[in-house]
Amino acid sequence: MSISVSNISKSYDAVKALQDISFEVKSGELFGLIGPDGAGKTSLFRILTTLLLANEGTATVAGFDVVKDYKKIRNSVGYMPGKFSLYQDLTVEENLTFFATTFGTTIQENYDLIQEIYVQIEPFKNRRAGKLSGGMKQKLALCCALIHKPKVLFLDEPTTGVDPVSRKEFWEMLKRLQQKGITILVSTPYMDEAALCDRIALIQDGKILQIDTPQAIVKHYPKQIYNVSATNTYELTNALKAYEYSHSVYPFGEFVHYTDQRSDFNPTELKAYLESKNLSDLVIEKTKVTIEDTFMELAK
Amino acid sequence: MKTILYIIQKEFKQIFRNKGMLPIIFVLPVLQLIILSNAATFEVKNIKFGYIDNDHTSTSRALVEKFNASDYFNVLTDFPSEAKASAEMLLGNVDVVLDIPQYFERDLQKEKYINLGVTINAIDGAAAGVENVYITQIVKRYNQHLKIDLLQVSDNQIQPVNIETIPLFWYNETLNYKTFMVPGILVLLVTMITLFLSGMNIVREKEIGTLEQINVTPIKKSQFIIGKLFPFWVIGMGLLTIGLLLAKIIFQVPMVGSLALLYLYTSIYILVILGIGLFISNFTDTQQQAMFIAWFFTVIFILMSGLFTPIESMPKWAQIVTEFNPVKYFVEVMRMVMLKGSGFIDILPHLLKTLLYAFVMNGLAVWRYKKTT
Numbered sequence: 001m002s003i004s005v006s007n008i009s010k011s012y013d014a015v016k017a018l019q020d021i022s023f024e025v026k027s028g029e030l031f032g033l034i035g036p037d038g039a040g041k042t043s044l045f046r047i048l049t050t051l052l053l054a055n056e057g058t059a060t061v062a063g064f065d066v067v068k069d070y071k072k073i074r075n076s077v078g079y080m081p082g083k084f085s086l087y088q089d090l091t092v093e094e095n096l097t098f099f100a101t102t103f104g105t106t107i108q109e110n111y112d113l114i115q116e117i118y119v120q121i122e123p124f125k126n127r128r129a130g131k132l133s134g135g136m137k138q139k140l141a142l143c144c145a146l147i148h149k150p151k152v153l154f155l156d157e158p159t160t161g162v163d164p165v166s167r168k169e170f171w172e173m174l175k176r177l178q179q180k181g182i183t184i185l186v187s188t189p190y191m192d193e194a195a196l197c198d199r200i201a202l203i204q205d206g207k208i209l210q211i212d213t214p215q216a217i218v219k220h221y222p223k224q225i226y227n228v229s230a231t232n233t234y235e236l237t238n239a240l241k242a243y244e245y246s247h248s249v250y251p252f253g254e255f256v257h258y259t260d261q262r263s264d265f266n267p268t269e270l271k272a273y274l275e276s277k278n279l280s281d282l283v284i285e286k287t288k289v290t291i292e293d294t295f296m297e298l299a300k
Numbered sequence: 301m302k303t304i305l306y307i308i309q310k311e312f313k314q315i316f317r318n319k320g321m322l323p324i325i326f327v328l329p330v331l332q333l334i335i336l337s338n339a340a341t342f343e344v345k346n347i348k349f350g351y352i353d354n355d356h357t358s359t360s361r362a363l364v365e366k367f368n369a370s371d372y373f374n375v376l377t378d379f380p381s382e383a384k385a386s387a388e389m390l391l392g393n394v395d396v397v398l399d400i401p402q403y404f405e406r407d408l409q410k411e412k413y414i415n416l417g418v419t420i421n422a423i424d425g426a427a428a429g430v431e432n433v434y435i436t437q438i439v440k441r442y443n444q445h446l447k448i449d450l451l452q453v454s455d456n457q458i459q460p461v462n463i464e465t466i467p468l469f470w471y472n473e474t475l476n477y478k479t480f481m482v483p484g485i486l487v488l489l490v491t492m493i494t495l496f497l498s499g500m501n502i503v504r505e506k507e508i509g510t511l512e513q514i515n516v517t518p519i520k521k522s523q524f525i526i527g528k529l530f531p532f533w534v535i536g537m538g539l540l541t542i543g544l545l546l547a548k549i550i551f552q553v554p555m556v557g558s559l560a561l562l563y564l565y566t567s568i569y570i571l572v573i574l575g576i577g578l579f580i581s582n583f584t585d586t587q588q589q590a591m592f593i594a595w596f597f598t599v600i601f602i603l604m605s606g607l608f609t610p611i612e613s614m615p616k617w618a619q620i621v622t623e624f625n626p627v628k629y630f631v632e633v634m635r636m637v638m639l640k641g642s643g644f645i646d647i648l649p650h651l652l653k654t655l656l657y658a659f660v661m662n663g664l665a666v667w668r669y670k671k672t673t
Contacts (some may be wrong), residue, residue: 049516071518079516085509089317090310101306102517128317144513 001060002027002152002183003048008057010043010206017043018206021057025185025199030178032197033187034295040206041187042082045156048185049079062151062183075103078145082156084137088130092121092140095129096147103148113180114143117173135166142173146182153177155186159193171196191292202295209298214291221289221297223247226267227255230279239277243270250296257293258284303519307527311501315531325497329489329539333546337482340608344430349373350394352385355404359446363400366442372434385419395421396431408446471556471639482553483634484607486543491627492598494536494570498529498577499594500587507586521669529574536570537563556641565633565647568654572626575661582668601627629654 003025010018018040025031033041046052048061050070058065064072086095096118100107111118117139124132129140138158145153155174159167171193178184186197194200195214202209202217210217230236237256240249247259260270267284274282315321349367353360368375376394379385385397399417401407407414418435422428472479505511514524540563547553576597584590603609604618605627611619622628629650636642644651 051512051515074516074518077516079513081509081512083509085511085513087310087314087510088508089314094310094313098306098310099513099517101303102514102519104303104518 001025002029003031003059003061003185005044005048005059006057008044008047008054008059010040010047010052010054016206018047018054021203021206021208023201023208023211025183027183028178028181030174030184030186030196030198032194032200033185033203034189034191034194034200034291035187035203036189038205039203041203042156043206044203045079045081045154045185045187049077049154050074075148076150077152077154078148078150079154080141080145080156080158082158082160084141086129086137086141086144089128091126091128092132093125095140096143099144100147105148107147110147110149113149113177114146116176117146118143134162135169138162138166138170139173142170146177150182152183152185155184157187157189159188159190167193191290191295194291200291202291202298204295204299209295217291217294218289221294223259224265225287225289225293226258226260226270227252227283227285227287228258228270228274229255229281229283230274231281232279235277236274236279239274239279243273248297248300250293252290252292255287257287304523304527304530307519307524308530311528311531315535325493325535326539326542329493330542330546332489333482333485333543334550336485336488337478337551340481340485341477343477344427344434345372347373347431347434348393348395349375349398350377350379350385350388350396351375351398351400352379352382353400354402355400357405359405359408360400363439363442364398366438367398370434370438389419389421392421395427396435398435478551479553479639480635482547482551483638484605484631486540486547487605487627487630487634488602488607489543490536490539490566490570491573491601491630493539494532494573495577495598496591496594497535498532498574499580499584499590501528501532502578502581503584503587503590506581521666525578525666525669529578532574532577533567533570536573537566540566553638555638557637558641558643561644561647562634562637565630565637565651565654568651568658569626569630571658572654572661575658575665576626578665579661579668582665601625604628605631607631626654626657 001024003023005024006022008018008021009016021040021044033044035041043052047054048059048066050066050073053067058067060066061073062076064070064076066073087098090098096107100109107114121132121136121139121143124136129137132140142155142158145155159170162170167190174184174186175196188194197214199211199213200217201211210220212220228236228240233251233254233256237249237251240246240256240258245261245265247261248257250257258270271282271284315325351364351367353364364375364378367373373396377388379388379397382399385394385399388394389397397417397419399419401414401417404414416439418432420428420431420435502511505514544555544559544562548555577594580590580593580597584593604611604614604622604625606622607627611622611628614622633642633647633650636647
């Protein structure tokens with residue numbers, strides 16, 4: 001096991017940030033922590049990277065206890081905090097050299113690991129980090145976290161505030177790093193990124209709702225979901241919520257995701273109801289379950 | 301060791317790239333030294349002087365003439381009445397009012413004794429004290445002249461006993477205030493700049509989030525702290541050098557003692573200040589908080605250092621408090637070495653106390669510094 005967390009709890013005064021969290025991440029796995037802001041993801045990361053002490057429970061990272069062997073952990077993990085935390089007034093190259101030095105290594109020594117990412121920012125190596133674009137900052141931060149060849153990589157919301165193209169690229173990079181044998185724990189509030197992980201843990205209000213592969217999590221969803229659309233989405237949502245058999249109603253892009261309480265649900269019946277509410281251009285069709293639907297259902 | 305060197309190198313790069321900070325570090329202290337050293341004087345000049353002459357004789361006029369002849373007093377008006385004089389003082393048009401009573405000349409000759417009324421505007425206590433000394437001196441000198449005059453007319457009775465004191469101001473013969481203010485202000489600058497910079501430095505890393513990234517690296521806290529603080533030690537020593545050069549070139553302050561000794565003491569003294577700075581940054585989360593706490597201590601340190609008000613005139617408890625004021629020791633050492641030429645043995649007690657202080661402060665700060673939150 002690369003990361004093993006058992007019964008971790010952490011509270012800040014009255015706020016319970018984490019409650020009895022347990023999970024395990026296998027070696028070489030890409031594990032995702034999926035949850036909204038304030039779910040406790042960052043607290044968990046800070047505990048695992050030895051920056052924060054848990055109130056209860058134990059955890060090991062790369063075989064080392066987070067409390068007793070914290071020094072060894074610091075040598076063998078890479079951490080990329082959610083907030084960009086490199087020196088903005090140092091250049092790209094200086095930042096990288098600085099972090100290499102703090103780990104007692106050099107850029108050359110582990111260049112093969114970062115090469116693929118670094119070549120993209122190398123043309124700007126003499127530019128100050130503060131002057132880089134969001135996506136470039138991301139790549140630099142990843143390089144700095146990888147420079148000492150960590151066994152485990154912690155990425156706290158690495159794609160928040162990054163454009164869709166850069167996000168896609170970033171996940172491709174993670175996949176390739178995983179192939180090099182690095183265990184990756186990544187957190188994200190974006191449900192679409194969850195599908196790219198090997199396994200995910202859905203987390204909310206400091207509690208883990210479910211842990212499984214993205215495919216299995218979707219499969220466990222108990223109901224058939226329907227995409228419903230009409231000219232006036234707002235009116236549609238209100239009408240669906242008011243419908244006596246409605247189970248769940250969530251806006252989802254241009255559609256509204258609808259599930260019914262009954263197992264023998266007939267879409268024509270619903271259509272008739274909605275038409276009686278003066279809604280026009282109605283479309284009701286079956287759709288596939290996404291992780292977001294599962295999350296909304298579990299978080300209910 | 302390599303790590304420390306690299307942190308130091310990084311820190312210097314950051315300091316010199318911060319275009320807003322550089323003038324604050326190097327230009328402002330120079331300006332302060334020049335401005336403060338010229339402005340912070342204890343001399344009071346251009347005192348607005350008024351008088352009420354109820355006697356109107358040659359004797360009373362001679363007394364007023366004495367004030368007129370002095371550089372310190374501007375003789376303004378002869379007030380017709382006490383009420384008028386009081387009104388003018390209330391308006392702030394006059395600082396000192398001398399009230400010469402009626403029959404001044406007659407009583408002086410007959411009784412050989414007279415009371416003069418002196419009213420001083422004491423809204424600024426320090427200035428009032430100085431003005432009082434000036435007035436007393438002038439009246440005393442006038443008195444001596446008068447005695448000689450009177451003795452001639454009267455019979456040779458009993459010779460009055462007259463004790464005169466002639467002060468000698470050692471180590472600063474002309475009582476040039478710049479000679480003792482410049483070393484003091486230099487102390488103030490070295491202290492302020494190093495305390496503020498070191499206090500805000502680690503907090504800055506906290507504020508922008510880089511400390512979190514540093515904390516997950518295997519850097520030892522001693523390496524990090526030494527690497528962070530060493531540049532400020534260098535800056536402190538640099539400031540001392542600039543200050544000493546200015547003192548020599550602009551103010552011609554005598555430097556009797558050994559400069560090497562001064563540097564030795566300063567090198568230890570800055571460690572104390574850096575320790576305090578680090579201690580402050582342990583307890584604060586933003587540069588703003590650090591700034592206010594640093595200000596709080598600086599003001600106390602400076603006002604209780606003996607730089608502006610003598611420690612001897614403070615109440616007993618305050619004198620005990622000054623024992624814990626590193627600035628006091630630095631001011632004393634600076635003046636002792638520069639003006640008196642004190643040697644190593646003379647400043648040894650100061651040196652040892654400062655060294656102890658440095659150990660305690662840095663020990664506390666390092667002990668309190670944690671890489672976790």
